[in-house]
Amino acid sequence: MSPLPRTAGRPSIAASSDAGAAVARWLAPGHDHPWHGEPVPAAVTLHHFGYVRLIACAAGPLRVARGSRPSAEDTAAAGDAVALVVPRDGAVRLVQDGRGAEVRSGQLALLDLRRAFSAEQVDAARMLFFRLPAHVLHIPGDVLRTLTARALTPSGGVAALLAPLLRRLDDTASRIPAAVGERLGGIVTELVAALVDDAYEAYDSVDSSPRTGPEQLIVTIRRYIDQHLDDPGLSAEGIARAHLISVRYLHRLFQGEEVTVGRLILRRRVEECARELARRGRVSPSISVVATRWGFRNAAHFSRAFKAVHGQSPQQWRRLAAAAATGSA
DSSP states (O other): OOOOOSOSOSOEEEOGGGHHHHHHHHHOSOEEOOOOSSOOOOEEEEEEETTEEEEEEEESSEEEEEOSSOOHHHHHHHOSEEEEEEEEESEEEEEETTEEEEEETTOBEEEETTSOEEEEESSOEEEEEEEEEHHHHTOOHHHHHHHBTOOBOOOSTGGGGHHHHHHHHHHHGGGSOHHHHHHHHHHHHHHHHHHHHHHHHHHHHSOSSOOOHHHHHHHHHHHHHHHTTTOTTOOHHHHHHHTTOOHHHHHHHGGGTTSOHHHHHHHHHHHHHHHHHHHHGGGSOOHHHHHHHTTOOOHHHHHHHHHHHHSSOHHHHHHHHHHHHTTOO
């Protein structure tokens, strides 16, 4: 994990002629698609609140996108990141995971920066992009995929505090001391996680996107996997048998899912282990107990799988989480 910046102020500023490139560079490596029309004055600023990055863009027309097959270099540079999109004025059209939504002032939206997406402003607007490391939110991949490119409205509870806080941060970012900025980054993270919990509960019970037979079967299989992660014997063969399909058809279903069944099981187990280790910190059970609880039979295998997903060992992950919880990170 890179060191936290020592100042929240002194923003980086991009010239109007390079606004799209600045957003793409600071948000996630991708391809800026310039709009061929009348030039519109624009300014892009970058502020840091601990590990949370605020990219404020006053521009129009503008389109930033990431292709469906990013290079290995782009994937590595983009890192483990999620963006919360906050229109202050105007609207932005977002596309990801087969969905598109127009998001307006007063609404919020999520993008997974590790996968293909596009964000387009047809008219002049002021947009805020809050970039957060995905792992600090502890959002399972399937949950995030359900919520990307949807217009979300914080309607109550803790999440209702989020939108006004984000606007206030935009107004005062350059005057906030570094230490305060780091704490505010943690508060933003907790509120984003609360927003995700509220939104997922709504979309999980009433999905606004009709699904075909194979798409619904994929959703059912993903839920089955989540319900049986603690079973060390969970396998493609068992999943196929439980759903009365062949193993070959099961693999065919997941050809368009960017992950094989085996890797999905492994990734979800690692995500749940990471969530438990981070939330419980030093009082959590031993790493081997957590690994066994989520279906890992071999400690060495668990350690390799964890590092492949998060770029650090389980020991390092728990140590950093404990330090962050006590404010010593």
